[in-house]
Amino acid sequence: xxxxxxxxxxxxxxxxxxxxxxxxxxxxxxxxxxxxxxxxxxxxxxxxxxxxxxxxxxxxxxxxxxxxxxxxxxxxxxxxxxxxxxxxxxxxxxxxxxxxxxxxxxxxxxxxxxxxxxxxxxxxxxxxxxxxxxxxxxxxxxxxxxxxxxxxxx
Amino acid sequence: xxxxxxxxxxxxxxxxxxxxxxxxxxxxxxxxxxxxxxxxxxxxxxxxxxxxxxxxxxxxxxxxxxxxxxxxxxxxxxxxxxxxxxxxxxxxxxxxxxxxxxxxxxxxxxxxxxxxxxxxxxxxxxxxxxxxxxxxxxxxxxxxxxxxxxxxxxxxxxxxxxxxxxxxxxxxxxxxxxxxxxxxxxxxxxxxxxxxxxxxxxxxxxxxxxxxxxxxxxxxxxxxxxxxxxxxxx
Numbered sequence: 594x595x596x597x598x599x600x601x602x603x604x605x606x607x608x609x610x611x612x613x614x615x616x617x618x619x620x621x622x623x624x625x626x627x628x629x630x631x632x633x634x635x636x637x638x639x640x641x642x643x644x645x646x647x648x649x650x651x652x653x654x655x656x657x658x659x660x661x662x663x664x665x666x667x668x669x670x671x672x673x674x675x676x677x678x679x680x681x682x683x684x685x686x687x688x689x690x691x692x693x694x695x696x697x698x699x700x701x702x703x704x705x706x707x708x709x710x711x712x713x714x715x716x717x718x719x720x721x722x723x724x725x726x727x728x729x730x731x732x733x734x735x736x737x738x739x740x741x742x743x744x745x746x747x
Numbered sequence: 748x749x750x751x752x753x754x755x756x757x758x759x760x761x762x763x764x765x766x767x768x769x770x771x772x773x774x775x776x777x778x779x780x781x782x783x784x785x786x787x788x789x790x791x792x793x794x795x796x797x798x799x800x801x802x803x804x805x806x807x808x809x810x811x812x813x814x815x816x817x818x819x820x821x822x823x824x825x826x827x828x829x830x831x832x833x834x835x836x837x838x839x840x841x842x843x844x845x846x847x848x849x850x851x852x853x854x855x856x857x858x859x860x861x862x863x864x865x866x867x868x869x870x871x872x873x874x875x876x877x878x879x880x881x882x883x884x885x886x887x888x889x890x891x892x893x894x895x896x897x898x899x900x901x902x903x904x905x906x907x908x909x910x911x912x913x914x915x916x917x918x919x920x921x922x923x924x925x926x927x928x929x930x931x932x933x934x935x936x937x938x939x940x941x942x943x944x945x946x947x948x949x950x951x952x953x954x955x956x957x958x959x960x961x962x963x964x965x966x967x968x969x970x971x972x973x974x975x976x977x978x979x980x981x
Contacts, residue, residue, distance in 0.1 A: 620769030621762045629769060691761055710755060711762035741754050 604641055607650055612637070615658050622662040622707045624692070632661040652721065659704055659722045666700035694744035702737035705730055 612633060619629035636657035640650060647653045673696075695703060701723060708719045716734070720727045 617766040617769045621765045624765065626769050691757060695761075706758055707762060710758040711766060738751055738754050741758070742751060745754070745757075 603650075604644055607640075607654070608637055611651060611654065615655065618655075618707070618712060619658055619662055621711050622659075622704055623665055624696070628665060632665065633658055636661060656722050656724065659708075660724075662704060663700045666703060670700070690745055691741075694741050697744070698737055698740060701725075702733050702740070705733040706737045706741075709734055 615633045615636070616626075616629050619632045620626050623629050623632070636654050639657055640647060640654045643653075644650070695706075698706070704723065705719055708714045708722055709716075714722065716727050716730045719730045719734075723730065723733075
């Protein structure tokens with residue numbers, strides 16, 4: 594193989610530095626390690642193809658991962674609604690109230706909560722990652738927390 | 748401490764715990780890096796040829812092996828040949844650069860038993876057509892342990908009694924495409940729409956093997972089914 598070009602080295606460095614962290618972020622959002630890895634690899638593949646045109650690669654790849662997670666969560670909600678209509682609900686031996694409540698949250702609320710409480714991002718940073726105004730992030734965080742509180746209240 | 752504080756504390760603990768559990772499989776770094784050079788060379792080639800950015804010229808290799816098994820009709824796409832193995836079934840395919848069109852005409856098994864065999868157990872009254880594709884060619888878009896991204900278009904129609912088929916297929920409720928049935932991407936298609944207009948665009952990662960299951964309710968066991976798959980490598 595020929596000597597990698599300069600952009601390839603930068604890409605390699607970013608990949609090595611951020612891959613694990615992004616997989617963990619996606620796994621927390623999606624609660625599925627395998628899909629998380631796929632999402633992150635796709636994001637890096639996209640970044641690689643657009644490398645010359647991307648101004649801030651770390652932000653780009655994180656936003657790309659967040660967007661992909663959103664798509665997965667949306668699809669999952671549709672699937673769940675369909676399965677609920679067609680199959681009897683199986684009750685797990687040990688109920689996971691918080692997990693169930695999180696799974697019921699709209700995708701953006703769940704992602705906002707993860708970025709806030711796992712990544713520790715500010716509202717401004719979350720707004721950048723989600724591609725929405727800062728005020729919307731405030732609303733998402735508030736609504737998400739309230740929804741969880743109501744679901745978990747005895 | 749307020750209820751909100753408690754929730755936030757619970758979330759922090761939950762997310763941290765989940766993050767620790769998530770252990771990325773063996774670092775695919777070397778694999779993804781091995782593709783970097785290839786991708787750049789291909790991009791340069793494409794630029795020189797003025798081919799634009801969105802077209803991947805990948806001659807897809809197609810072969811079909813159709814076998815009617817207890818759980819449905821199985822099709823294997825391997826090389827640029829077409830084979831029919833089950834009586835009463837016919838398969839045809841076309842192949843152009845970057846695109847594979849597969850048309851399968853199969854017959855649902857006359858004695859489908861939802862509880863026998865090793866196939867997926869379906870509730871009574873449901874039938875599954877499973878199409879399994881195997882590509883002998885390394886995907887162009889391989890990166891790390893992931894595989895190529897394809898767009899799959901699924902249409903269904905009948906070669907026999909179109910009206911009867913349409914009314915029966917109108918009850919089809921889902922299309923799954925994925926590496927493994929258990930991990931397949933499921934797309935819920937609307938009930939009651941004509942089969943001919945039932946087109947789903949799906950993003951799938953085509954591993955060496957992809958399974959497409961069409962699950963339909965109230966299909967008669969002697970119904971001829973034509974499933975047209977159009978796979979475009981991007």
